Amino acid sequence: MSQADGKILSGELAAIISCSMLGVGMLTLPRTITEKINSSDGWIVLIFNGVLISLFICLLIVMLKKHQVTNYYAYMEEAFGKWLYKMVGLIVVVYFTGVASFEVLAMGEMVRFYLLEETPVEIVILTMILATVHLLTGKIKAIAKVCVFFLPLTIVIVLLIYLLSIKVIDIKNLQPVLGKGFLPVMKGMGSGTLSFFGIELFIFMFGTVKNKNKVKSGVLIGFFIPVILYVITYVLVVATLTVPEVKSVTWPTISFVQSYEVKGIFIERLELFLLITWILQFFCTHAIYYYFAAEGLTEIFNNSYTTNLIVLVPLVFFLAKIPKNTIEIFTFSDILGYIFPFILIGLPIITFIIVQLKRSRRSG
């Protein structure tokens, strides 16, 4: 249980994965999915996506266990050789940096729109990055603890907000189920990948988990907490706002919370709580990706972790400054969405195959 050993428990692994998944995705997810499939069956898409990815996770864990991976970067080096490994590693780091700055940017946008209209977004972004650096000097163990603390807080508050929305829900808006047949659902399969960002990180955390036998349950629990939250969110938001309306608002989840008030309590306007918890979640997601970017740099260049933390500050900041308007922000997320399957699916499978071949040749 000592703080210094840098190992995490499976429960902490679950919390980290959940926290890294719950980010900007949850606030825009009803729109992105509904846009693609044009009906209220998005929750089926979510469940299907969830089941598919979780099956793939099981496969990945079997693969990682078979090769007894303790450090993924060393594993990649074994597969690709020294120089190619550095290339691939850098791509991974760039991706992590990209997601980190995208999350902080999305948070800046949300804060600007709902909380601080006139404050320069730069201040918001910079303060968040510095707070992250402050946390990250404590490495993975500190992140794990923050996640373990914020996750239940988020779940409880979000579920409470949802519970109070019962009055405005009209379940008729969700019908007909599969009214347009199964085809649009199949088509929508790939949509909403942004919501699943974060699951790929478990590959890189595999070595740090204390009890290897519990990795699978940890990852799956960590994966299904957000998926269940997503499904609930989707159902409630679409049931309240209707399909055409969901397609037309920028932040459907916040709009949904704004469409009702709870009378008689001190807390009448619940978006206050949604915004606060979501700043916490944005912070977690951002911090986790930031950590993996810094950690990746340390592995590749063998330099000090603290230096990398500080070097990344301007990188993340200026990356977050590139998109000029809302449309460009969504383009940013689309680009990241193309790399995501490569990191989650392509990279581990390729690495596995190469290492498998190399090892069998050596032994054979």
Place this chain on the structure above:
Amino acid sequence: MKRLWLILLIPLLSSCWDSHNIEELSLVVGMGIDKSKKKNEIMLTEQILVPPGNSLQENQAQLKYKNVTVSAKTLHEAIRDSLLITNTVLTNHQRILLINEDVLRKIPMEAIINQSIRDNNTRRSCLVYLTKRPTREILGLADYGEIPSNVIYELKDNVKRTNKILPPLTLGNASSSLQSDGSFAIQGVEIKGKKLILEGAGVINNSKLVGVMNNEDIASLNWLNGEVKGGIIEAVHHGNPFSVEVIKRTKRKVTTELNGDHLTINVKVGYTTRLSEDWYGKENSFKKSYLKDAERVAEDKVEEDVEEIVWKLQHKYKTGVAGLYRYVENQHPKFWEKNKNKWDEIFSNADINYQVDLRIIDFGSKGGVK
């Protein structure tokens, strides 16, 4: 690291960009939109709360609100123009939006509420009403120092007691409806005897006002929509009026049948009720048959009313305000997909059968035998 934080603190301490003190803001509780005398302009009336001063000596009645009226081409410009007159406007607390009938006849409703929906401040739970008189007059009605916006806002709670009020239409609902089929009814507000009352309603189709309804129509529409949550059915039996109070809905079933392109909609509803008043001298509520007769009379009355409103909807307004399209969409998705745009036409030609089943389960503390 420690020094970095200090550097950070310097710009932080120097400015607080967004700080506005609450007492220096204009808290808008209600807005009204009228047509301006100038062409192509709308006139916006904002009702702003005036916080009560905390000095105890003043006993004279202080007006709790003030109204600001400006004209401009768009709503947002009007709001910004109002800043020439009053403090920074805060619309987060806006409770009602009044729209004059003349405005809705000319300008699409979608355009009118566009700014409020798009804006990050106005909440989607703000209520929308229609007025025959200029909204300026309604918001300017000083009724014993009460704030008109709050009076209107609180009247909506009576929906459980009377069926002559439409269920409250929030900005969010309006926006959603406009996005989907664009036809719904909107509650009206009037001044009668220097009092604000909820009266009448407007029918919106394709973002435009196509007709107005009276209170009886509203009640009937509520019956058709299954939105009756309470209220009275008045009927006559044995030559004397009596009234039945609605307690609870027990069932509502809507089935749709397709015969080629011809649509038949069957609506079956059941309510438990209470015999709340009876002017008939020879009342005998302890007898089952007496209550059965009363039930039947009341049912006939409701069905008659509903038939009337269905006729009006089909032939006068030519639009399916009743939200019945949901059932068609759910039960015949393919048909709906094909004929989505012709819904008004299909609705106007459809057969709508309405059946109500009232059960008097209670006649109060008096059964009255003579």
Place this chain on the structure above:
Amino acid sequence: MQTKTLHKRLDQKQENLKSLLDMQDDVVFKEVFIPGYESTGLFVFVNGTMDYPAFNEIVLDLSAAQVETNHPISIEQLVLSKICPVREQDIETYEKAKEYIFDGKTLLFIDGIVTGYVLNLEKEKIRALSEPSTERVVRGPKIGFIESLQENIGLIRQYSSHPSLIVKQHKIGTMEKREVALIYYEGKASDSLIKEVNQRVNEVKATDLQDSGMLEELIEDTAFSPFPQIQNTERPDKVLAALQEGRVVIMMDGSPFALMAPTTITMLLQSPDDYYERWVAGSFLRALRYFSLFVTVFLSGIYISLVSFNPGLLPTELAMTIAGTRENVPFPPFVEAIIMELTIELLREAGIRLPSPIGQTVGLVGGVIIGQAAVQANIVSSLMVIIVSITTITSFTVPQYSFGLAFRALRFGAMIFSAVLGLYGTTLFFIIVISHLSKLTSFQEPYFQPMDFIGKKTWKDAFFRLPKRKKGGNILESSGRQNS
């Protein structure tokens, strides 16, 4: 410095000692004549440290000594037999003699014998055991530690008779040597922890330590942190509970406060009567404490950010009320809050410094009158006064005073962040505090362990206190820290 050995003759000894101690007026030389042996003895001691009745007894014994004719014994044997109960050590040099004199011992020299005897006739100046003044409980033991280390250890030994309770004593300090005791259960406290504590205590280099609070700062992990990383207590029952949990207790002579390491936040928020009362009450109070911590730090910040940044998030009626109360106040909420919070802190500080009857009056009069007057003069709004009062009251619910102090200070941080960045600033400050806590360690153990709140076994005793029987009877077993 002279390391002269003692002379044989008494007058020489006296002369040498006197010249060695010439500046000290409180050193007393007393001669006693031993008639049976025709010899003289000399007592040397520092005035005021000695227990006179015990001294008298020895003097009487010596002067009444007769030479037994049947079994003649030497004068040395006689003296030794008479001083046996209080004799501590023998000395040979003047240097040693001086050291022992100032240590509060009494020296006895006999004419014709080189060796001097060190007698322990010390009278310890201690107060009687009384109820601990900083940690009161409604139900539970009412005894508290005092300033004497030996008495305190005795107190612990009295309640814990198990032989595996280990007491290790060190002397620390470069100039004044202080007795420090490490107490732990062998087998319960982990070896690495004992080693760590030992090492840190031995590395302390300080001229003098007046209280364990000074020791605490020298051995804790991060001295920069606002949070105390070592728990302190005046209560033996708390110490015993800590020992059972496998923690190491550090006690210092001269301080009634025992230090317990390692510490976690949950421990700082537990009060012993949580366990003495019924579980419902205990759980309720404990949950209340967590809530009040949050209120202490963030309520003023939330007020500032809601009133001056996001009034749109307030309920409409409340927004009206607040706008009404603030109508004539010339300051922004932040200045208003700072004025009131500082005033309250000043009153509190003044109340502690003043003698207790006056202190209470000042607190009451100051609070009521200043609050009332400030509202009437429109310096602050009435709601602000309520908020400040609430945050002050809640800050007192923390069982550990030093921990409460940390949160009182943090409140100002929250206010500054809120005043600059509104609700986002408040959230950011929350994040920073939690991040800091997550990084903090106490003797290499995590200080803040949120897993405790959701872990399978631990949550029953972290946020709530569920019945003991549900936890297998052992309320204090902490699963994480066990050696086994």
